Amino acid sequence: MEKILVTGANGQLGSELSLLSSNYPQFQWVFADRTIITLDNLDLLKVQLSDIKPSIILNCGAYTAVDKAETEKELANVINHLAVEVLAKYVAKNAVKLIHVSTDYVFDGTSSMALDEEAPTKPINVYGATKRAGEIVCLQENPNAIIIRTSWVYSKFGNNFVKTMQRLMQERDSISVVNDQIGSPTYATDLAQAMIKIVLSEKWIPGIYNYSNEGEISWYEFALAIKDIGGYNCEVNGIPSSAYPTPAKRPSFSLLDKNKIKKVYGTDVPNYKESLKKMMTQL
Template sequence: MRILVLGREGQLAQSLAERAAEFPDLQLAFTSRSDVDLSSSGSAARFIVAAKPDLVINAAAYTAVDRAEEEPALAFRTNGEGAGEAAAAARQVGAAIIHVSTDYVFDGASSSPYDEEAEPNPLNVYGRSKLAGEEAVRAANPHHLILRTAWVYSPFGRNFVKTMVRAAQDRDELSVVSDQHGCPTNALDLAAALLRISRDCEGFGETYHLAGSGSASWSDLASEVMANCKRTGLPAAKIRPITAAEWPTKAVRPASTILDCGKIERTLDIRLPDWRESVAATVERLAAQILA
């Protein structure tokens, strides 16, 4: 199977490239932004139609949550219209598309985890643009699979776990929000699941939630990172829990977007590892790089 991955520079695409060695029957090709720029009308269609893949994985997105408040047109163009154009081009060449979305399509007001039937109600431009992308993909290509995930981190790119590790090298104490909750997700775990779905051609025409098992606040996640920093010989800062009100941001963030991932476990037998286990593996890898 020939798979075209959009967004080579992102941490999910880099994770897909690494995990691909475990799936030798899959042929992955990756596009850079110079190849496919979802913010530019027609860019995705031209490349996908020329490449004629069997499957497109859209791992490209505008992910700057706060900056999106100042650049709504760009966020919607990239995450909404661009995603729809990629899905339509995939359909044109007879290909399916896997589109990666986010827990931020929800408002965080629920006291229970969000399943796929929950009504989206995003609070910020980023979340609204990603919801627009979901709707555009569904409308453009019936052979789609929409995968909502959350709080993605990895040894690659820019993400919360790497930020905490770096910050602890310079500061003894870090203030981290404690009243926002979600499901930390290792991009390498997510990538392995995506490649298994691709190989088995399962689950298309549906929306699924897939994130690290368990849940945490940002300060819980930061504390776990610091515990693993200490264990692996890296500097470890003290974590001071604060409220979101004490750390104002341009974009309003939902208080709790814990995802119920039961559907994908029941139907496709996919469950990601506990988030603590995956954080430990990530910090170990970062420590090996830093201390080498």
């Protein structure tokens, strides 16, 4: 029986995979939180991988605190870059399959067209730079890896934009949301299913793939959709990013082109509103 190791088990994506895993009893699933797979301790990580002996690794573990990364550069680099190097070396040596999750923040945001997998990368914050370094080392050490770039992930688990908006819209009469950062959200359940589809597929085509839900929206429009579906009375105002300064710069345009994953794996990519409704009804 193939053993699938999921890192970052308590994160949004890891939690969604955990929920789906019961539908796939043909695999032995190992859901590893920080105590089982320690991405910030590389020597320990090597020992842990040798002990677990997975056949497939789904690397959902990452340092994702975008603003905090500006001051915690070393920690972000260890988890997003150096730990990925350890994983990639391990899978290359042991003929293990690896799906590594990356981000739209590898781009600088100056494009005006949906970004495909060949689009030039140029991160504008520490988080994006460490994730890009992780992508590079991942494919260098193990050209057989699959990397999935995703964006604006939300889920019924953990902290995310959707849950924050729902809370604020119930607490306040009005809120302001940036309207000049464009992309598309990703419902973690949809991404988890896309990853499982690759694992189940007869074919393994390495390289980088993009996955997010369909639609081209700003965070402001995303907030309006949440208001609409939730039936909240809160007033939502669009503001420029300059009115809401954050320690880390965000790309102003990071819409991902999903044609490759659709073509190669026949992956279903639902519209963001469809998935948002699903998630909000579950809450």
